[in-house]
Amino acid sequence: MKQTKYILTAEMLGSVLISLIIIVLYESGALLPGSFSDNANAEFLAVTFMEIITICMIPLSLKLFKFKKISLSLKNDTNRGLTKWGTIRMAMLCVPMMVNTLCYYLFGFNVAFGYMGIIGLICLAFIFPSTSRCVNETQTEE
Template sequence: MMEKKIKALLTLLKIEFYAMWVIVIGLIAGYECGILEEGVLIGNDNAMYVAQLTGVLLAICLIPMSLRIFNLSLTKYIKTLNIENALKSYRRWSEVRIILLLVVAVFNISLYYWTMDNTGLLCGGMAVLASMFCIPGKKRILSELDLTKEEEEEV
């Protein structure tokens, strides 16, 4: 029974993780194919400055927060719950982490195409790279929720 719930959770987390990548790649394809307009902020120095500052601040704040907040919630909160509630909370915090990284990536990649300045590309790239620390896996879920010890005791 618990194995099915873990497998279902893993499937949902993988779908959400790959959806993030599809959104990012779709956004890039939209700009590259001319579907979305490039260079909308070129010539407006004040708007470019504010947008770039916002993109950098988003990257500086949300990338570490997305990785750290999950770890804090895992150690302080999720591990104290029963297994069913722990799985729900684990999913919720995994989704929050992916959404925070997605916000940074989408804004900064769009910023790159709006300004044609590499600042947005670098910050968006950092968010996409940080998502590599969020790849869902069965071993990861079991170890983060301390379920490997329980499974060994059952055998």
């Protein structure tokens, strides 16, 4: 169980670190923001796509372990199931967060991407892989 907790924590912290690296690179001037700001159609499509992805992934990731098949997988094969489904759940929040962070700078500080990235970061607090959460999510209900 501890190894699974460390894997999930590393995935989460790695994603946050990648987002911070993107922020530092653009804010320090190492990379120039606004590479795609002149293409309004691409910006509209990217905002629309990322809004749909972000809005759909948040509730789905928070309720993922309540689905019957996944719940049974977590209870029957505790460590492997938690590693597999925990990684999927982490990716459901972390990948859109990182993409939104990158798009915020690529499209010239479009605040929609910034807000969605921040919302993704806040949602990570609800799935932080603490030891008690890992145990509670894999326990069988008597």
